[in-house]
Amino acid sequence: MKNPLLEKIELEMAVLVRRVTSITSKNKIGNLDRSAYLLLHQLSVHGPLGVKTLADNLQLDTSTVSRQAASLEKKGYVYKVPDHVDRRAYFLQLTESGTEDFNEYKKARLDRFEVLTVDWTEEERKQFGHLLKKFNKAILEK
Amino acid sequence: MKNPLLEKIELEMAVLVRRVTSITSKNKIGNLDRSAYLLLHQLSVHGPLGVKTLADNLQLDTSTVSRQAASLEKKGYVYKVPDHVDRRAYFLQLTESGTEDFNEYKKARLDRFEVLTVDWTEEERKQFGHLLKKFNKAILEK
DNA sequence: ACAATTTATTGTATAATACAACTATATAAT
DNA sequence: ATTATATAGTTGTATTATACAATAAATTGT
Numbered sequence: 217m218k219n220p221l222l223e224k225i226e227l228e229m230a231v232l233v234r235r236v237t238s239i240t241s242k243n244k245i246g247n248l249d250r251s252a253y254l255l256l257h258q259l260s261v262h263g264p265l266g267v268k269t270l271a272d273n274l275q276l277d278t279s280t281v282s283r284q285a286a287s288l289e290k291k292g293y294v295y296k297v298p299d300h301v302d303r304r305a306y307f308l309q310l311t312e313s314g315t316e317d318f319n320e321y322k323k324a325r326l327d328r329f330e331v332l333t334v335d336w337t338e339e340e341r342k343q344f345g346h347l348l349k350k351f352n353k354a355i356l357e358k
Numbered sequence: 359m360k361n362p363l364l365e366k367i368e369l370e371m372a373v374l375v376r377r378v379t380s381i382t383s384k385n386k387i388g389n390l391d392r393s394a395y396l397l398l399h400q401l402s403v404h405g406p407l408g409v410k411t412l413a414d415n416l417q418l419d420t421s422t423v424s425r426q427a428a429s430l431e432k433k434g435y436v437y438k439v440p441d442h443v444d445r446r447a448y449f450l451q452l453t454e455s456g457t458e459d460f461n462e463y464k465k466a467r468l469d470r471f472e473v474l475t476v477d478w479t480e481e482e483r484k485q486f487g488h489l490l491k492k493f494n495k496a497i498l499e500k
Numbered sequence: 501a502c503a504a505t506t507t508a509t510t511g512t513a514t515a516a517t518a519c520a521a522c523t524a525t526a527t528a529a530t
Numbered sequence: 531a532t533t534a535t536a537t538a539g540t541t542g543t544a545t546t547a548t549a550c551a552a553t554a555a556a557t558t559g560t
Contacts, residue, residue: 420539425517527534
């Protein structure tokens with residue numbers, strides 16, 4: 217083992233992704249699945265965005281996001297607002313029911329995280345959030 | 359925001375899973391994709407295991423693991439060792455070439471993690487590994 | 501004005517997954 | 531001991547998330 221700290225991160229990351237994927241792919245609260253949730257998350261955090269920007273942020277193909285968006289539109293969770301500056305594009309805007317169901321799903325996730333970290337110190341929670349963010353930033357930049 | 363620390367973990371976790379999934383689904387080193395890697399990881403860590411145990415550990419359906427195992431067997435990465443105690447079952451044993459390609463893939467992953475955390479302190483790496491492990495344990499138990 | 505680029509959609513293919521039905525074996529109950 | 535129930539693994543079928551390629555419409559650069 218050349219670098220045990222890295223080995224540990226690598227192993228636990230592999231496990232984490234498997235487990236979290238497994239949880240969230242089963243968890244369909246209301247009409248929302250994980251990928252729909254992530255898309256709505258983006259809109260919720262950044263406000264109305266186009267397919268292209270979403271695809272970049274989520275690191276998905278535009279075609280994938282386009283379909284996800286169509287699906288969410290059909291469910292009445294988002295609607296398209298034309299971009300008057302660029303008439304090819306539009307923005308996806310959360311509807312009220314989209315916001316509602318998104319919040320419900322988010323609440324369920326938060327409750328879950330609450331349970332998972334119930335015996336953690338505040339300092340540990342803080343560190344974990346901090347390091348996750350730092351790691352995510354690194355992935356995007358490097 | 360009721361608990362900003364939890365909100366942060368929740369958000370960053372969502373982002374993390376999306377990004378890591380995106381990286382690892384593109385990364386096909388040799389003949390290994392992410393799920394095959396995770397299966398071999400199990401064998402590498404715990405030694406020969408049956409389909410059922412693997413499915414439990416990976417939180418997948420046995421049918422899914424059965425197909426993954428068949429695919430790995432076809433590639434010559436694992437072979438089946440009959441379980442003489444329970445004649446329905448067998449163990450999946452890593453072959454030499456399986457071990458080799460697994461190590462190569464792992465090396466590539468480690469290099470990636472190395473780059474991602476190059477500007478981290480050793481203490482941060484240590485904490486990150488520690489907290490990931492703790493979180494994974496919680497998922498399994500709670 | 502024309503060529504090159506960009507946003508979004510749609511057609512098509514693939515891969516990972518779950519669920520259900522099945523076979524063969526093992527364990528429990530009577 | 532016989533019978534019923536449970537378990538390990540496989541295979542058929544369906545779904546879902548995804549990517550890539552081709553296309554239409556609009557924009558930008560020269």
